[in-house]
Amino acid sequence: MNSKLEKDSDSVPSSGQIGLEDSKGKLHSGTVLQLFARILKYRRITVEAGLMIFLGTFAALLEPRLFGYAIDEAIVSKRQDLLEWIGAAFIGATCLRIYAAKRQAYLFELLGQRVAQDLRVELFSHLQRLPVAIFDRVPSGRLLTRVTNDIGSLNEMFSAGFVSIVSNGLLVLGILIWMLVLDVKLGLIAASVFPILAWLSVYFSRQLREAYGEVRSRLSALNVFLAENFSGMKTVHLFNQQIPQLRKFDELNQKYSDAQIGSIRVFAYFQPMITLGAGVSIALLIWFGGKETVSGHLKVGVLVAYFSYVLSLFQPLREIADKWNVFLSGMTSAERVFTVLNLPTELKKEEVLHKTQPIPEIQGNIKFENVWFSYRSDREGDWVIRDLSFEIRAGEKIGIVGHTGAGKSTLIGLLLRFYEPKKGRITLDGRDLREYDKRSLRASFGLVQQDVFLFSGTFEENITFWDSSKKQEVEHVLKELRLPIRNLDLEMNERGSNLSMGERQVLAFARAAASKPRIWILDEATSSMDSEQEKVLQKSLTQISGGRTGIYVAHRLATIRETDRILVLHKGLLVEQGNHGDLIKRNGLYSRLYRYQGSQPSPLCP
């Protein structure tokens, strides 16, 4: 399907498999079943809604008949008392119909909302549990669309598409049956044009889908073009490309409006067909029905009722043709949603393990044994970590240095089990990491990163993660860290633009401290602080972390000078280790790095 993605596909599904390709409105029985299972949960609502449709249809069929009855039995026969009764019955039927319509719309909306909410939570929870590797590959915008737009169109399918199709379908069916029951001959005459129009409706809905598809793809081509040009306007100006680009725009713009006119034409053809069909139907009724009535085989009120029936037969047909597309796009969305839901999560295996093995108190003894890792799993090679072996004893403070691409961040990803080693193993307190439940394993690490990710919410909520029991803890931690904070209730702006970089890092520290970690990992965590701030923080951190294991990844070597041991990584290999003094003496990569950084403060270098 998509050869470019197929090429480096591995256990992680390509975006095509996440349901990004447009399937052409074919219904897969699996999707229907899965959706059905979710509707069944709301049996009461569904049954009541079904009942309402029935009652509504019945009342809708009754009304014209009552009108006809009034003509024949009351007006023609001059019976005022009967007219009163019929009037009352008419009011009753009307109220029933309107009540049923309202109730049914409400119930379907409710059903749609419930199913959508269930699926939204289910999908979101599922996304939370997918392996990190999927997020490296699939752009988050596409996954976002699954949770928002696809769930939305599923909802619309219930509240608009489904109701309309079922109730209008039933109405059409009811009218046809009733007309035939009332008078077979006249019924057949009135319904004679119906098959043609039904076929036309199917044809029309297909045409319309195609036309809309064309409109959408032309529009998206136009939008892609505009977005690219708007963001590259500098280049357009520098190369005097305004006129050539505008020429291209005009072409795309024209194509888009042509497509729009195409879709209008479909409507323009269909509408007159319906008008004509209804016209012919009524004309047949006038001629044949009229003759029958004159010859006394038919009562005039029945004929009048037929007029009403025929006229109300065609509107529902249009509705169905219109809403069929809503229904189809809802089903397509459902399919995409289920594709994502069927991706395996990272927790399934462990949930079983977790039950049998309670997690013991973690001491913080970490051991890498001949660990190899590569981000691609289709073939060996492109190793990011190569045959890495080292040990960190409980309570030890370790510094990790190296150039960009040395494998420092990957190492952390492996420890937190965002990724699994391709070869070798990592143990914690003598047990393979794979034996731990991922979530409790991760919870025992306190990770502070350079890029501090902020959730929408207040400063405090970003530390406690909405756990109000941690409130006091936060104040305590902030005091311990001796970090001044403006306002705990400060609401974060988009991407935290109202916090300074320093403040963000303070937040990250507090966040980690509040989770009371057994092992601290500081990944370039103080790079945005000045050295004075950093010193204060380091001191208080020693107090807080007590005898806990600490892993410090840093670019700035002054930060890790004081650690017990320093590991120097280069291209996934461990090239040197030892304390600061030893490494300086060795005159290797570390000492060169150190000398280079010694002369760092300069007005010219970033």
Place this chain on the structure above:
Amino acid sequence: MSTSSKGRPSRFLEGSSFVRHYLWKYRVWVSLGLLFLVVVDLLDILPAFLLKRSVDVVVEHQPINTLFYLALAYVGISVVQGFCRYGWRMFLIRASVFAGRDLRKKYTRHLYGLSVSFFDRQLLGDLMSLATNDIEAVRMAIGAGLLVFADALFFLITVPVAMFFLSPKLTFLVCLPLPLVPWIVLKNEKEVHSRFLKVQDSFGKISALVHESLSGVRVTKGFALEDVQISRITRLGEQYSALNMDLAAFQTALGPKLDLCMSFGLFILLFVGGSEMIRSPQGAITLGTFVAFQRYIQKMIWPMTALGMAANYFQRAVSSSNRLNEVLETQTDVPSVALQASRTRSPRFGRVEFNSLSFRFPGTIEPVLKEIQLTIEPGERVAFVGRVGAGKSTLFSLVPRLYPVERGMLRIDGIDVNDWNLEELRHRVGYVSQDVFLFSESVLENVAMGLVEGASRSEAVLEIEAAARIAAVHDEITRFSQAYVTPLGERGVNLSGGQKQRLTLARAIAKKPDILLLDDALSSVDVATEAEILRALRTRPQRNTELIAAHRISTIQDADRIVVLHEGRVIQIGKHEELIQAPQSVYRQFYEQQKMAEELEAYKNELEAGERL
């Protein structure tokens, strides 16, 4: 929008200007469409009348042949109506599509004329939303809005007149509930609108949460926050559902409410009309009239609803037009002057004079460049050093006048930059910026952007190849699957950072500028290739003036002059040797540090070479 039009008439008039303008522009199409609409609406009176006649014929035992003519007339009317329905759609709606197209064109054209500083300030999403949603809203008012409005208006006249003609008394009675309709529609619209905004807001929150949970997936997992996030989405989702239900309560209520009005009319007809007929069988109300009224009442519901819809369409168009006008009224801050034919190209062009130049970005207070005094001679190569934020990029971007410069501060070839025709100026200046931007078209088309139009294709190809050779990217291009016609971007080849940089360089070289500005333009290219490119630039027969901002010593030290910028000021100028020896030289610090970094890089390469053995 609750602001009524009478409160601020000028704003409403202004806001409806597009609608009026395009209605006038496409007046022929619009009038034809409306003409067809009138025919449809007038004919729509007749079917009910034909039914009346049929019933009367049947009841009063008139000649049976009349029925045949009535049936024939019915079909005839349907045919004419069908034809006219096709007509109004094709004329009126087509006119609206054209109007949308024209407005989109006008908007885009205007944007292309605005300067870079406008795009710095605007969010891409906002500009896109104007181009799609707002223009569509204007279009809808012209097409659907006008249609619905005109249709409703005709019906409101014709149907009551027809009813009145049949029976004035009955008309009055059955129309009793109808005045309620516009009131119901408008009230409902108000309720729906305010709830709709809440639903949208809530939807935004859900999107934001999902978005942040996806982009912060490592934090979520790192702190084992999955359950917290799930409970957040559950809560937001429930809020969203509840708001939706609240909205649906109003949305779904409209139909039944209108239905009730109509049914009430029908009930009056049935009861009062029926009683009347029983009391006086030979009276004004015949059975046929009774049947015709049934049809007419059902028809009256539509224009009432339609008026509400039309009001809605126009309201949206007005607020969208006002948004569009805001952009369309923005003027460029770098207006061009007319081209002066007398300036011919000569090889010795390319003098750049900064005369005590100070600059701040439009709308900001802090100056980015202060008192820059510098003259660069034609053919000279000047290197600029300084840390990020020193003002190098800003200084460079002023030469092609991407931002407004005060008169007298910057002269190119002795002419104030404000007096240059923009197109010509930019043709003479080749500016390669840090942020690489290539169009998702072929390699050839991207590089050809720099060429003067009118050259023959084979000539152009030769020039492009020559430029690509100088930028040291030709060999790699020929190895692409379709060589020079390989498309770039999503549908084509994905270039590395270095390839992209060299391609943008080739694009600038291809236009043979008098002045070439390289703003950190080769940072992702390796040292050897960079040196090769710089040499190639120097050995061309027609040397241009070069301004180069860079970090690498090798790039800088051979320049004719080096300018050290710090916080928007020039703090040192001179040749490499001079600067190194200057007392308290900032340049020397920079030099030493850079030297060390390069040594480290070399050691790293050594290590890698060692591994390979």
